[in-house]
Amino acid sequence: MAHDYDLVIVGAGVGGHGAALHAVDCGLKTAIVEAADMGGTCVNRGCIPSKALLAASGRVRELQQTDHLKALGVDVGDVSFDRAAIAQHAQNLVNKQREGLIGSLKRLNVDVIQGHAKVAGAQKLIVSTPEGEKTITAENIILAPGSIPFVPPGVQVDGKTVFTSDDAIKLESLPPWIAIVGSGYIGLEFSDVYTALGCEVTMIEGLDQLMPGFDPDIAKLAQRILITPRDVETKVGVFAAKVTPGSPVTIELIDAKTKELVDVLEVDACLVAAGRVPAANDMGLESVGVELNRGFIPVNDKMQVLSDGKPVPHLWAIGDATGKMMLAHAASAQGIIAIENMCGRTREIDYRSIPAAAFTHPEISFVGLTEPQAKDLAKAEGFEVAVARTYFKGNAKALAEGEAEGIAKIVFRKDNGELLGVHIIGIHAADLIQEAANAIAKRESVNTLAFLVHTHPTLSEILDEAYKRAAAH
Numbered sequence: 001m002a003h004d005y006d007l008v009i010v011g012a013g014v015g016g017h018g019a020a021l022h023a024v025d026c027g028l029k030t031a032i033v034e035a036a037d038m039g040g041t042c043v044n045r046g047c048i049p050s051k052a053l054l055a056a057s058g059r060v061r062e063l064q065q066t067d068h069l070k071a072l073g074v075d076v077g078d079v080s081f082d083r084a085a086i087a088q089h090a091q092n093l094v095n096k097q098r099e100g101l102i103g104s105l106k107r108l109n110v111d112v113i114q115g116h117a118k119v120a121g122a123q124k125l126i127v128s129t130p131e132g133e134k135t136i137t138a139e140n141i142i143l144a145p146g147s148i149p150f151v152p153p154g155v156q157v158d159g160k161t162v163f164t165s166d167d168a169i170k171l172e173s174l175p176p177w178i179a180i181v182g183s184g185y186i187g188l189e190f191s192d193v194y195t196a197l198g199c200e201v202t203m204i205e206g207l208d209q210l211m212p213g214f215d216p217d218i219a220k221l222a223q224r225i226l227i228t229p230r231d232v233e234t235k236v237g238v239f240a241a242k243v244t245p246g247s248p249v250t251i252e253l254i255d256a257k258t259k260e261l262v263d264v265l266e267v268d269a270c271l272v273a274a275g276r277v278p279a280a281n282d283m284g285l286e287s288v289g290v291e292l293n294r295g296f297i298p299v300n301d302k303m304q305v306l307s308d309g310k311p312v313p314h315l316w317a318i319g320d321a322t323g324k325m326m327l328a329h330a331a332s333a334q335g336i337i338a339i340e341n342m343c344g345r346t347r348e349i350d351y352r353s354i355p356a357a358a359f360t361h362p363e364i365s366f367v368g369l370t371e372p373q374a375k376d377l378a379k380a381e382g383f384e385v386a387v388a389r390t391y392f393k394g395n396a397k398a399l400a401e402g403e404a405e406g407i408a409k410i411v412f413r414k415d416n417g418e419l420l421g422v423h424i425i426g427i428h429a430a431d432l433i434q435e436a437a438n439a440i441a442k443r444e445s446v447n448t449l450a451f452l453v454h455t456h457p458t459l460s461e462i463l464d465e466a467y468k469r470a471a472a473h
């Protein structure tokens with residue numbers, strides 16, 4: 001039976017868009033269905049506007065560090081900023097990126113269907129559009145419905161005084177005192193924005209360590225650079241159990257272990273940055289026998305959707321909704337893998353080589369395993385782990401910039417030198433991590449990497465030195 005399309009993608013976020021571009025390269029007749037905003041979270045409410053806010057507020061922070069600038073021989077007068085204009089900068093960038101994404105799909109003749117899609121059996125979708133329901137058939141279907149902010153039970157969001165990143169991104173106000181629930185990526189990045197623009201922050205983290213996802217050495221140093229010297233108070237090992245909007249916002253904190261009430265805060269606003277949950281529960285997956293796993297769509301490393309551990313023919317899923325790595329570039333990488341496999345070229349995703357970064361000032365980045373994760377693997381597989389560290393204060397370029405705080409830490413196998421993980425905090429860490437990601441993708445050894453030549457004087461020499469130290473280990 002002839003299908004309407006070779007491929008229909010549900011969700012036009014970064015994942016769906018990346019898959020569509022590769023599908024066209026592979027000659028597939030493709031359509032993409034989007035229920036809300038073209039570009040999804042990253043373009044409209046995520047990566048793009050948050051990086052615009054970070055760029056502008058970072059500039060304000062830098063210009064206010066007069067002692068630091070004086071050391072470079074630069075004098076600046078009073079620094080002022082316009083909150084609404086910063087918010088507009090973010091919105092302008094969103095509009096530009098979204099137009100670019102829509103334009104690229106048009107140029108490639110990808111049909112865009114506005115509506116909410118549900119799987120209605122093998123190779124079939126029902127799409128609720130403004131003009132009514134449409135049935136669409138396709139040889140293959142990719143599900144890329146993304147994720148939405150997690151709002152813990154007891155937390156009431158009003159979008160004005162208590163809000164998630166969906167609203168924080170609009171920067172509608174600068175509350176004098178803001179509590180941030182969660183010290184993950186969103187908590188950290190917004191704490192950077194708010195403190196640069198003069199707000200006082202209280203960061204609340206349920207686990208017993210701030211930034212629990214990072215390598216412990218990096219988390220410790222991040223605390224020293226990004227938290228302690230700034231107007232940030234931290235409350236660790238406590239959960240925000242009840243958050244009530246208003247003026248003031250009240251926050252009941254309970255001990256994470258005993259569940260006893262330990263404190264009640266009264267603040268001007270509260271940003272809830274407690275993680276994200278998949279948006280996959282209204283996709284009709286039951287019609288093809290797929291059971292969600294804690295809300296996530298189960299997939300294998302070829303990005304095939306699984307039912308009882310077995311691939312469902314012609315059905316694929318990518319992006320945040322798969323719960324693997326909630327990152328834009330991971331979503332599009334998964335999309336490319338799905339297309340490769342549906343075109344008969346077997347490929348599996350390699351999560352270990354996918355880098356991540358928090359765009360704070362300075363930035364934090366990593367790829368591969370943390371030291372504790374590497375040690376667990378070493379125990380299971382019977383090898384030894386070693387670590388090498390280098391410091392931004394020993395790097396000529398960082399010193400010239402007057403930005404010499406930070407370290408790079410590399411984790412590798414002692415026996416054959418295989419690079420297992422790289423963790424950086426320091427100026428331009430997000431760009432620096434890429435060469436390490438490429439090296440991990442090829443499972444390179446520090447013994448080989450130590451002979452690659454890096455430009456002098458550049459920040460990249462921080463990794464050069466780390467590889468050389470590791471090889472001499």
Ligand SMILES: Cc1cc2nc3c(=O)[nH]c(=O)nc-3n(C[C@H](O)[C@H](O)[C@H](O)COP(=O)(O)OP(=O)(O)OC[C@H]3O[C@@H](n4cnc5c(N)ncnc54)[C@H](O)[C@@H]3O)c2cc1C
Nearest residue numbers: 011013015035040041042046047117146319320326327328
């Ligand atoms: C504040 C913030 C900052 C971030 N910063 C970064 C960053 O700097 N770097 C980074 O890598 N990642 C960042 N992320 C994460 C990144 O945004 C996500 O990983 C990425 O958007 C996931 O892409 P996706 O395609 O899986 O889903 P999404 O971008 O969420 O897109 C899914 C789309 O599917 C649509 N949809 C859902 N269900 C249906 C349906 N049934 N029918 C039709 N359409 C449907 C939705 O409307 C949505 O548009 C950030 C996230 C946030 C919230």
Ligand SMILES: NC(=O)c1ccc[n+]([C@@H]2O[C@H](COP(=O)([O-])OP(=O)(O)OC[C@H]3O[C@@H](n4cnc5c(N)ncnc54)[C@H](O)[C@@H]3O)[C@@H](O)[C@H]2O)c1
Nearest residue numbers: 152182183184185186187205206239240273274275326357
């Ligand atoms: N630069 C980037 O790449 C970037 C930036 C922003 C967001 N993102 C993506 O968006 C996702 C969501 O970000 P996030 O920061 O919301 O999630 P996160 O999972 O990174 O961090 C959430 C934190 O909130 C804590 N928490 C949860 N409930 C709590 C409660 N009631 N009280 C106190 N603490 C609580 C958790 O212990 C956790 O440490 C991330 O997984 C990330 O992949 C990426």
